[in-house]
Amino acid sequence: MLFQRYGTFTGGIDLPDEKQATLDLPIAPIARPERLRVSLSPCGGRAGDVLVEAGQRVQAGQRLARAASTDNVDVFAPLSGRVASTVTVKIALGDEFAPVPAVELDRLGEPPNVEVLPRQEEDFRDLSSQELRERLAEGHLVMGRRPPRSLSGWIERARRHDCHTLIANVMENQPMVTADHRLLVEHGEDVVRGLAILGRAVEAPELVLAVDQRRVSQYRRLLSASRQHDVSRIALSHKYPTGADAILVKILTRRETPPGQSTLAVRAGVVDAATCLAACHWVLGGRRQLGRVLTLSGPGIRKPGNYYVPFGTSCFELAEGWTKTLVHGGPMTGLFTPQEAVVSPATEALLALDTPVGSVSRPCIRCGWCTDHCPARLNVAQLNDEYELNLVNSARKGGVMACVECGICSYVCPAGLPLTSRVKQLKRTIRLIRSRLPLLAGMVS
Numbered sequence: 001m002l003f004q005r006y007g008t009f010t011g012g013i014d015l016p017d018e019k020q021a022t023l024d025l026p027i028a029p030i031a032r033p034e035r036l037r038v039s040l041s042p043c044g045g046r047a048g049d050v051l052v053e054a055g056q057r058v059q060a061g062q063r064l065a066r067a068a069s070t071d072n073v074d075v076f077a078p079l080s081g082r083v084a085s086t087v088t089v090k091i092a093l094g095d096e097f098a099p100v101p102a103v104e105l106d107r108l109g110e111p112p113n114v115e116v117l118p119r120q121e122e123d124f125r126d127l128s129s130q131e132l133r134e135r136l137a138e139g140h141l142v143m144g145r146r147p148p149r150s151l152s153g154w155i156e157r158a159r160r161h162d163c164h165t166l167i168a169n170v171m172e173n174q175p176m177v178t179a180d181h182r183l184l185v186e187h188g189e190d191v192v193r194g195l196a197i198l199g200r201a202v203e204a205p206e207l208v209l210a211v212d213q214r215r216v217s218q219y220r221r222l223l224s225a226s227r228q229h230d231v232s233r234i235a236l237s238h239k240y241p242t243g244a245d246a247i248l249v250k251i252l253t254r255r256e257t258p259p260g261q262s263t264l265a266v267r268a269g270v271v272d273a274a275t276c277l278a279a280c281h282w283v284l285g286g287r288r289q290l291g292r293v294l295t296l297s298g299p300g301i302r303k304p305g306n307y308y309v310p311f312g313t314s315c316f317e318l319a320e321g322w323t324k325t326l327v328h329g330g331p332m333t334g335l336f337t338p339q340e341a342v343v344s345p346a347t348e349a350l351l352a353l354d355t356p357v358g359s360v361s362r363p364c365i366r367c368g369w370c371t372d373h374c375p376a377r378l379n380v381a382q383l384n385d386e387y388e389l390n391l392v393n394s395a396r397k398g399g400v401m402a403c404v405e406c407g408i409c410s411y412v413c414p415a416g417l418p419l420t421s422r423v424k425q426l427k428r429t430i431r432l433i434r435s436r437l438p439l440l441a442g443m444v445s
Contacts (some may be wrong), residue, residue, distance in 0.1 A: 012239045170273050174332050188225070
């Protein structure tokens with residue numbers, strides 16, 4: 001059997017696919033940008049120490065800055081060019097954009113496309129787990145999901161949690177987004193090899209590739225590689241949000257992630273296709289992570305597609321002058337993109353959408369749709385009441401930290417209430433109290 005079929009979960013919703021504009025379009029390079037503004041802090045926090053100066057010519061892959069902490073990574077030039085200046089940009093960190101310093105490059109070389117690694121002996125299996133971790137650390141790789149994290153740091157965290165199951169999440173079940181799908185179609189063998197590399201580094205005995213059951217016929221080329229590396233192939237329902245980490249882990253392992261914690265708490269790690277590909281290309285090909293594949297789509301895009309884009313490219317430049325709503329990420333969980341935003345490792349999609357018609361939220365009508373569809377089985381209407389009344393401790397007792405922030409409650413609400421953003425705010429408040437006010441932590445712990 002090509003892919004094993006698995007079960008589903010309670011709640012959720014069937015969303016329109018809306019992928020036809022880019023689903024079958026091969027990955028292509030973008031046109032040469034006028035400039036790149038490369039973040040000096042790809043994972044947020046303190047900026048790295050700049051190693052170049054204005055007017056200096058740099059080559060693609062040349063180190064621009066050295067990481068200021070172990071939580072971050074060194075920064076490399078995505079394309080050849082000239083150092084122009086130091087500027088400030090915004091990159092997506094968690095559920096918001098944050099300003100960070102950046103090195104601006106101009107007089108750029110031509111952008112490349114993603115290349116398939118030539119078939120070769122799997123020499124990474126000759127390395128010990130420790131040697132493989134050291135090799136990955138030399139690559140200064142960043143995981144391709146929000147919030148962006150140092151891959152090397154995440155591996156160490158996974159090992160501390162004795163990660164048993166490592167899952168490559170290629171569900172991609174938000175509408176319009178197809179970048180991971182194209183990576184699996186065109187570079188599936190390298191994605192599988194990257195998953196095997198990460199599994200060996202983490203020392204996880206169980207490797208799983210999870211995909212949308214509607215796409216399995218296009219993934220036949222990776223069958224041999226998955227067998228070679230003992231990767232289980234699982235096809236799941238496209239019901240949203242199957243791709244949410246906690247939901248995916250519960251379906252595949254029957255382990256329930258504690259509210260507010262990572263899936264590593266139940267010895268399961270989740271990575272994305274872009275991270276697997278970057279690990280494979282670095283370890284087996286010595287290719288640095290200088291850009292990523294993202295989906296460019298929506299009514300405002302003249303030429304939708306899946307593009308390999310160098311880090312530091314202006315998001316609005318990619319949108320070719322679009323002046324209305326530009327969503328960073330999928331339409332259910334994405335962020336409204338500011339003008340200063342640039343492409344970073346966490347940029348999976350840019351969607352140029354018509355500005356939504358403004359609407360005034362009305363009082364909750366107690367229809368119960370938000371609770372019926374909530375995959376975490378939360379009483380969302382009650383959490384909304386607690387938000388309005390500032391009953392943070394009551395919300396914590398009601399399980400608000402179990403929210404997976406999928407956006408379904410806002411999507412189905414007939415009253416137009418911003419339920420997802422309100423629940424996120426409750427979670428932020430709880431985390432703030434726990435981290436900054438230890439004397440009051442008993443109120444929410």
